[in-house]
Amino acid sequence: MAQTFDFIIVGAGSAGCVLADKLTASGRYNVLLIEAGGTDRRFxxxxxxxxxxxxxxxxxxxxxxxxxxxxxxxxxxYWPRGKVLGGSSSINAMAYVRGLPHDFDDWEAAGATGWGWETVRRGYEALESNDEWHQGRRRLRGTGPVRVxxxxxxxxxxxxxxxxxxxxxxxxxxxxxxxxxxxxxxxxxxxxxxxxxxxxxxxxRWSSADAFLRPAMRRGNLTVVSGALVEKVLTAGGRATGVAYRVKGQTQLATAAREVILSAGAVNSPQLLQLSGIGPAALLQRHGIAVKHDLPQVGRGLQxxxxxxxxxxxxxxxxxxxxxxxxxxxxxxxxxxxxxxxxxxxxxxxxxxxxxxxxxxxxxxxxxxxxxxxxxxxxxxxxxxxxxxxxxxxxxxxxxxxxxxxxxxxxxxxxxxxxxxxxxxxxxxxxxxxxxxxxxxxxxxxxxxxxxxxxxxxxxxxxxxxxxxxxxxxxxxxVFHASCTCRMGREASDSVLDARLRVHGMAGLRVIDASAFPNITSGNTNAPTMMLAARAADLVLEDNKNRPLAAE
Missing domain, CATH: 3.30.560.10 (Glucose Oxidase, domain 3)
Known part of the structure; x- marks a missing residue:
């Protein structure tokens, strides 16, 4: 029998760890986090x-x-991608680079309303604690969980x-x-x-797992399953209802009372949508997958x-x-x-x-x-x-x-x-x-x-x-900055997601990771991925605050 959670997050990477922390912080929601890799506690x-x-x-x-x-x-x-708690933030070069203001103004111009530079800048400031030299002494500027x-x-x-x-x-x-x-x-x-x-x-190294996941794992309302490969998103009546995942050779089912959130990265998130019957119809039919939602831009736009x-x-x-x-x-x-x-x-x-x-x-x-x-x-x-x-x-x-x-x-x-x-x-x-x-x-x-x-x-x-x-x-x-394969935009003809990271035409399903970028930022992509996830988590909570809990 499938277990039921309020939210299911696929991928404990740079974005998924942020989501796990923010969605469990109030204690109101039960969250399942599924990761294909294992522990990041390696020298x-x-x-x-x-x-x-x-x-x-x-x-x-x-x-x-x-x-x-x-x-x-x-x-x-060769395209390395993290398969471990923390995802690519556990194997990257640790450069923390926000990107340039015009990157995010271009996001907004592409249809990602509310993602312009001034909004994004405030998001970065909330995310960071900067350990830096100031007037010959070290100081800590900011109080966010990401140590820069x-x-x-x-x-x-x-x-x-x-x-x-x-x-x-x-x-x-x-x-x-x-x-x-x-x-x-x-x-x-x-x-x-x-x-x-x-x-x-x-x-x-101070990865997304260190900054966000470890505090969240101390809470009783987060369940983390590692070493698990998600096979597909389950859907019914135009809504995502849960996931099927394989762990130790056995397929398990989990139900989402509120939302399924894909944070598997710019390669695996579009792959999983396509495996679930959400994507270009001709591609899905070629591989014998029943088309649940013909969404032509899934997987396209890679930068x-x-x-x-x-x-x-x-x-x-x-x-x-x-x-x-x-x-x-x-x-x-x-x-x-x-x-x-x-x-x-x-x-x-x-x-x-x-x-x-x-x-x-x-x-x-x-x-x-x-x-x-x-x-x-x-x-x-x-x-x-x-x-x-x-x-x-x-x-x-x-x-x-x-x-x-x-x-x-x-x-x-x-x-x-x-x-x-x-x-x-x-x-x-x-x-x-x-x-x-x-x-x-x-x-x-x-x-x-x-x-x-x-x-x-x-x-x-x-x-x-x-x-x-x-x-x-x-x-x-x-330099391993894959992005934009489930990008935000105005409508299904030009994108996969709306500006709140919701999949066009499919209720209860979001993609929150670097694949959601409308266009690639000018520099290293780990910082903007964590920023995007933090702001997206606020949108998820806002959209769900007036909905009753499954048990209510």
Missing amino acids: WIKVPVGYGFTFSNPAVNWRYSAAADPGLNGREA TDLSERMHPFTRNFLAAGQEMGWPVLPDMNGPADTGANTLPSEGMGYVRSTVKGGR DHLAVSHFFWANTATLNDRLGSFAGQMKAGLQYVLSRKGPLSVPVNQCSGFVRSQGAALPDVQVYCNPASYSTRPSGKPQIDRDNGFLLCVQPGRPTSRGQIAIQSADPAQPPRIEPNSLATDEDKATAVRASRLLQALAAVPAINRVTRERRAPDILEMDDAALLENFRNRAGS
Whole structure:
């Protein structure tokens, strides 16, 4: 017999953990949270530099692969996604980046009424507690559950070269890339470069599970089932009524008296809708799935960020000097175990910022600068170089190309087909070239030249525009910001959800995760995903406050 809950949440990731906390806080509602993965209490999850070791670990990672991408010369990209409590917030690079104001104004213009920048900004402020340097002392600004830490005092000294290079490029140095730049009337908010703020607390990763799920699990009205694969959403009479899920080889049923909420991420949420008979009718019929609701945009609209990186050999010490040898790694490991300090306590992504490529009216490129050089072994594990090196990277922030997610069978255990459709528009090709030119200029400024022993092949300074585009096609890769596959919008013809995250034409069903973005935000997507979930939870509670409980 199926158990009944007020709300069923599918996915204990960045968004699902937020929902579990906020929907159980009053004690009024009984909530079931279902997660396909297991515990996040793992050493390499908690160590900030350890995400390189979870990058391909099947115990915590779905390890998806995208289909051959014509825009990237037929390459098949690796797409890691979190399969663990905390979801991708447990395996990501911990960069906390809100995005830019015009990202969210564009959301509202796309039909996501109430999601403009001023509303979103207040949501971020409620979410965050910023552990930062202020007038030579540390302070905690804000009281939210998400710890956002300024680790600038622990960044490798080599990073000062990056900030100096940014100044030589005309970019302001930002004390906080999530805040406005106080550098004059001609500088837009958040434009410039600085040290990355990270979801790290006390030298350990601070995931959505840490911030939200652990407090919620102390409440008696939350049931968490892990190691469970949701097979489909159950529907009747145009309404979602529950879910079927498989755990330890047995199929279980659960009923939702109020709502089913999918928070399985930009790959798995559209997959689950399609498996449940909600999606493009022709696709569902091709795989023998009864069409419960023909909703053509489910799985479509996929967006992601692509970045191209170039490595350089350095003539002075970088992180490779500390971590490039076995002895150095052992020393760093001991330092971390004893004090939670040292190079293992800081994510590798140390400097970043938003800047304008040539002719752009608004910041349209994100720059990353890392004080280390490394590669990925065939096994997927990171291999840091023994010699000193560093990385410069550019990422077009607002692509216009859109791909799709589509099931390949009616079997929930079979991964869906991921079609990124990269560089499908002339605008994206032009932006890739402009971003690459920007990287060329950055690599040539005196502050970088002074510390460069050798530019590693391929040498970006030797490329013209045609070569820059071909270099981008051959070498750019996903930075794992999948979004928009169940996007908010005005109606079923252009979107999957309304502005309150409700599935068009299907009562009692919402999607609340990065798939709901109308368009991708300019930077890293973990912060906006948690913000979206927190605000969406308020909408869920508001819509249900006058409805009686099932037992009443």
